[in-house]
Amino acid sequence: MTTNDSHQVSPVSISFTEELTEGIYLIGFRREFLFRAGQVIGIAMEEKGPRRLYSICSGEQEEEIHILYKVVDDGFLTPQLSDLEIGETIWITAPGGEFTGDKDPAVWIATGTGIAPFYSMFRSGLGENKTLLHGNRFMEQFNFYDEFREAFGQNYIRCSSADNGEEVYQGRVTRYLEEQDALNPALKYYLCGSADMVVEARDILISKGIPFSNIISEIYF
Amino acid sequence: MREHLFGKTLEELKDLSVKLGLPAFTGRQLAEWLYKKEISSFDEMTNLSLKARALLKEHYDTGIISPTDIQVSVDGTKKYLFPALEGKFIETAYIPDGLRHTVCVSSQVGCKMGCLFCMTGKQGFQGNLSSGEILNQYRSIPEWKSITNLVYMGMGEPLDNLEEVLKSLEVLISDWGFALSPRRITVSTIGITPAMLEFLNRSNAHLAVSLHTPFEEERRKLMPVQQVYPLKEVLKEIKSWDFGRQRRVSFEYILFKDFNDSLSHVNELSKILHGIRCRINLIRFHPIPDTPLESPDEETIQAFKEKLTAKGITTTIRASRGQDIWAACGLLSTKKLADK
Numbered sequence: 001m002t003t004n005d006s007h008q009v010s011p012v013s014i015s016f017t018e019e020l021t022e023g024i025y026l027i028g029f030r031r032e033f034l035f036r037a038g039q040v041i042g043i044a045m046e047e048k049g050p051r052r053l054y055s056i057c058s059g060e061q062e063e064e065i066h067i068l069y070k071v072v073d074d075g076f077l078t079p080q081l082s083d084l085e086i087g088e089t090i091w092i093t094a095p096g097g098e099f100t101g102d103k104d105p106a107v108w109i110a111t112g113t114g115i116a117p118f119y120s121m122f123r124s125g126l127g128e129n130k131t132l133l134h135g136n137r138f139m140e141q142f143n144f145y146d147e148f149r150e151a152f153g154q155n156y157i158r159c160s161s162a163d164n165g166e167e168v169y170q171g172r173v174t175r176y177l178e179e180q181d182a183l184n185p186a187l188k189y190y191l192c193g194s195a196d197m198v199v200e201a202r203d204i205l206i207s208k209g210i211p212f213s214n215i216i217s218e219i220y221f
Numbered sequence: 222m223r224e225h226l227f228g229k230t231l232e233e234l235k236d237l238s239v240k241l242g243l244p245a246f247t248g249r250q251l252a253e254w255l256y257k258k259e260i261s262s263f264d265e266m267t268n269l270s271l272k273a274r275a276l277l278k279e280h281y282d283t284g285i286i287s288p289t290d291i292q293v294s295v296d297g298t299k300k301y302l303f304p305a306l307e308g309k310f311i312e313t314a315y316i317p318d319g320l321r322h323t324v325c326v327s328s329q330v331g332c333k334m335g336c337l338f339c340m341t342g343k344q345g346f347q348g349n350l351s352s353g354e355i356l357n358q359y360r361s362i363p364e365w366k367s368i369t370n371l372v373y374m375g376m377g378e379p380l381d382n383l384e385e386v387l388k389s390l391e392v393l394i395s396d397w398g399f400a401l402s403p404r405r406i407t408v409s410t411i412g413i414t415p416a417m418l419e420f421l422n423r424s425n426a427h428l429a430v431s432l433h434t435p436f437e438e439e440r441r442k443l444m445p446v447q448q449v450y451p452l453k454e455v456l457k458e459i460k461s462w463d464f465g466r467q468r469r470v471s472f473e474y475i476l477f478k479d480f481n482d483s484l485s486h487v488n489e490l491s492k493i494l495h496g497i498r499c500r501i502n503l504i505r506f507h508p509i510p511d512t513p514l515e516s517p518d519e520e521t522i523q524a525f526k527e528k529l530t531a532k533g534i535t536t537t538i539r540a541s542r543g544q545d546i547w548a549a550c551g552l553l554s555t556k557k558l559a560d561k
Contacts, residue, residue, distance in 0.1 A: 195346050206513050217335060
């Protein structure tokens with residue numbers, strides 16, 4: 001059981017691992033705590049080892065906690081995580097963070113594995129009235145496509161910066177936003193991804209009349 | 222490119238000396254040359270044998286690098302441009318103020334934190350600086366011998382580059398290094414809680430925390446870090462930390478018109494900082510391109526200070542320095558150079 005102290009770690013046993021697309025993995029372990037969709041947990045390979053934060057990528061009521069990550073070749077943790085096998089142990093903190101959604105209409109904007117908190121919100125019943133804008137370099141990187149397509153319909157917009165494809169905007173998320181003339185300033189805009197994307201997208205939204213108080217950002221660092 | 226010696230600790234200098242087949246005491250001689258004398262090449266290290274100098278030259282560079290550009294403000298502030306990483310640049314501000322001469326060093330090229338009000342954040346993140354690249358900004362400006370204070374408030378989030386920042390602090394403070402008092406050094410953070418605790422544990426330098434509003438919901442609109450390291454947790458850790466009599470914690474507070482400059486902000490600040498021996502540095506906002514934020518007028522800034530003071534909180538207003546050369550707080554950026 002995880003503790004409420006974000007500095008304490010608890011061991012969990014890996015129950016699920018899958019390479020979704022090249023270099024992008026999903027791992028899972030049994031959920032033994034409550035969390036709010038959009039929150040993060042700290043993960044370490046050893047009890048006293050360095051920790052990194054990852055968004056939870058599964059629903060609040062699901063039996064397993066899933067974590068989505070991309071292997072960074074010179075990274076500290078992700079190469080080790082990708083070698084994990086079922087039954088092996090990792091150490092996790094209690095969930096934390098405030099990048100949490102609600103049932104109000106909103107626009108969710110993610111690039112890469114920044115999709116994780118939104119997938120968690122979606123799986124927790126917060127997908128209604130949302131538009132999801134997801135950017136990736138390649139088509140095969142749109143994980144959870146089938147579920148999103150079915151749930152969001154026309155409100156699921158994929159932006160691929162390197163590939164062409166049906167029903168896909170060819171270009172970056174930020175260019176897509178630049179081309180929009182009628183963004184609703186009353187909506188909340190949630191951004192999750194790299195610092196470069198978040199800062200650029202935020203500037204574009206502000207330039208299009210979205211109050212900065214309606215822009216909620218989470219940066220992967 | 223050869224590895225740089227500048228920024229290495231005494232232990233590292235001893236180790237590399239031994240690995241080169243030199244006596245271990247060469248490490249101490251190197252520290253003396255690098256951190257206590259004004260040299261720029263191995264040839265000037267005259268108490269090392271010719272063989273030692275040749276070996277060092279073969280395997281290492283000194284890592285002492287001159288600035289490539291300098292801008293001078295009407296108020297005497299100077300902004301230095303240093304090359305760092307491959308093809309990237311960093312900026313360093315030198316701020317003379319009477320007897321106090323401060324150097325404001327960068328710890329990263331760009332920044333990942335994405336604060337809404339900061340120019341550095343707009344250039345994205347290009348990389349971490351090494352300890353040597355951090356220290357070189359102090360050692361390689363012409364005024365280095367007159368520096369009285371050193372602040373880690375330039376480009377980047379220092380505690381996102383914790384190990385190199387701690388190593389640079391070790392060199393600054395150690396007797397074998399620059400032998401500066403830790404009371405002359407302040408490291409600023411936006412509040413990365415685990416790294417802040419590491420810093421408090423492993424260093425004696427002062428801590429400055431970017432606060433900017435006492436209300437969590439407002440703060441998350443300004444600073445994405447709030448999503449993962451909420452202010453309440455940062456303050457909880459600071460309240461439980463024994464800073465002793467000499468070490469100081471301060472809170473940086475940029476004032477934004479009609480956003481964080483009201484009486485309710487004063488009252489909330491007083492509430493959340495209760496029990497912390499600290500001071501608040503009020504900072505005038507220096508508008509950056511396309512920002513939705515504005516600075517309040519001087520009267521509002523003064524009134525905010527007085528209200529905080531009346532609540533018993535030591536409050537200062539930081540003088541705006543170097544605004545005409547974009548060296549003031551929140552304005553450092555090498556985006557144009559990074560884009561080239």
